[in-house]
Amino acid sequence: xxxxxxxxxxxxxxxxxxxxxxxxxxxxxxxxxxxxxxxxxxxxxxxxxxxxxxxxxxxxxxxxxxxxxxxxxxxxxxxxxxxxxxxxxxxxxxxxxxxxxxxxxxxxxxxxxxxxxxxxxxxxxxxxxxxxxxxxxxxxxxxxxxxxxxxxxxxxxxxxxxxxxxxxxxxxxxxxxxxxxxxxx
Amino acid sequence: xxxxxxxxxxxxxxxxxxxxxxxxxxxxxxxxxxxxxxxxxxxxxxxxxxxxxxxxxxxxxxxxxxxxxxxxxxxxxxxxxxxxxxxxxxxxxxxxxxxxxxxxxxxxxxxxxxxxxxxxxxxxxxxxxxxxxxxxxxxxxxxxxxxxxxxxxxxxxxxxxxxxxxxxxxxx
Numbered sequence: 001x002x003x004x005x006x007x008x009x010x011x012x013x014x015x016x017x018x019x020x021x022x023x024x025x026x027x028x029x030x031x032x033x034x035x036x037x038x039x040x041x042x043x044x045x046x047x048x049x050x051x052x053x054x055x056x057x058x059x060x061x062x063x064x065x066x067x068x069x070x071x072x073x074x075x076x077x078x079x080x081x082x083x084x085x086x087x088x089x090x091x092x093x094x095x096x097x098x099x100x101x102x103x104x105x106x107x108x109x110x111x112x113x114x115x116x117x118x119x120x121x122x123x124x125x126x127x128x129x130x131x132x133x134x135x136x137x138x139x140x141x142x143x144x145x146x147x148x149x150x151x152x153x154x155x156x157x158x159x160x161x162x163x164x165x166x167x168x169x170x171x172x173x174x175x176x177x178x179x180x181x182x183x184x185x
Numbered sequence: 186x187x188x189x190x191x192x193x194x195x196x197x198x199x200x201x202x203x204x205x206x207x208x209x210x211x212x213x214x215x216x217x218x219x220x221x222x223x224x225x226x227x228x229x230x231x232x233x234x235x236x237x238x239x240x241x242x243x244x245x246x247x248x249x250x251x252x253x254x255x256x257x258x259x260x261x262x263x264x265x266x267x268x269x270x271x272x273x274x275x276x277x278x279x280x281x282x283x284x285x286x287x288x289x290x291x292x293x294x295x296x297x298x299x300x301x302x303x304x305x306x307x308x309x310x311x312x313x314x315x316x317x318x319x320x321x322x323x324x325x326x327x328x329x330x331x332x333x334x335x336x337x338x339x340x341x342x343x344x345x346x347x348x349x350x351x352x353x354x355x356x357x
Contacts, residue, residue: 043270044264044266044267045240045266045267047233048237050237051234051235051237051241053241055237055238055242056245059201059241059243063245079229079234082230083227083230086228087225087227167270170243170272177246
């Protein structure tokens with residue numbers, strides 16, 4: 001499968017979904033699918049996408065939360081799967097778009113290219129693992145924490161960049177979620 | 186006691202999520218947060234996770250606090266860059282090791298580096314070593330963090346924690 005097609009399908013008709021996009025290619029994929037203030041694309045803090053999703057899911061238990069990240073990013077924060085497995089947020093889904101490469105640094109092979117099974121790790125941590133076919137319904141309706149690895153072709157494709165400024169990305173997310181109250185804190 | 190004082194300040198500040206990596210110095214406070222039905226205590230595998238947790242919680246409108254030992258400060262350095270760039274409000278409560286009366290030499294290098302490391306990453310550092318300072322300093326830290334979108338760390342002195350030996354710590 002091609003990563004842009006996969007992410008576009010996952011974000012099509014997203015309803016009230018809140019999205020954290022892990023740094024690098026998955027942030028570009030989410031932007032290519034249509035930039036939204038309720039997508040928080042990360043430009044750094046590698047390894048923290050799933051934990052951002054957990055914090056958001058705990059703070060917003062009535063909303064569905066989706067983390068879309070890459071295999072390299074997920075590998076840097078493997079402990080997050082254990083932490084999510086303990087907290088068991090019913091509204092959180094973590095999807096790893098797995099091209100088995102570090103895409104931003106020269107397409108070097110990641111651990112998943114050598115057989116490391118991220119879905120197996122997630123399952124062992126207590127997350128519910130889904131195939132791509134069932135993923136849309138898991139994201140929107142199945143009690144989580146849910147997890148999926150979607151294997152995609154390793155390809156170099158044009159960058160589609162979201163805004164860069166961190167404070168802007170934070171503020172637009174909170175304003176979209178809370179309206180004028182976002183600034184009243 | 187000062188852990189009860191911290192818990193009262195967390196409750197008054199409206200903290201709902203408490204990320205922590207356990208430390209003997211935070212033992213009582215962690216127990217108080219776990220017993221508080223308005224708070225969710227989240228055990229982390231590494232302190233770094235607590236930064237993502239706090240940032241995500243704030244995107245979702247909830248206040249959090251992060252508890253760690255001084256050694257954990259070394260684990261959060263890069264991700265503090267996100268806190269700074271995004272101006273996420275953050276309060277980190279650090280129980281100190283490797284300073285006053287330390288018995289484990291392996292704690293000393295990181296303990297001594299805590300303040301310069303945090304300050305290099307744009308975090309405001311407050312230091313408390315007397316019991317009656319704890320609550321007012323933490324109260325002020327929350328106001329600074331959440332009114333000014335700042336990262337604030339409160340270092341709790343080893344003198345205040347008062348652990349003098351490994352045996353004593355293990356017996357707690």
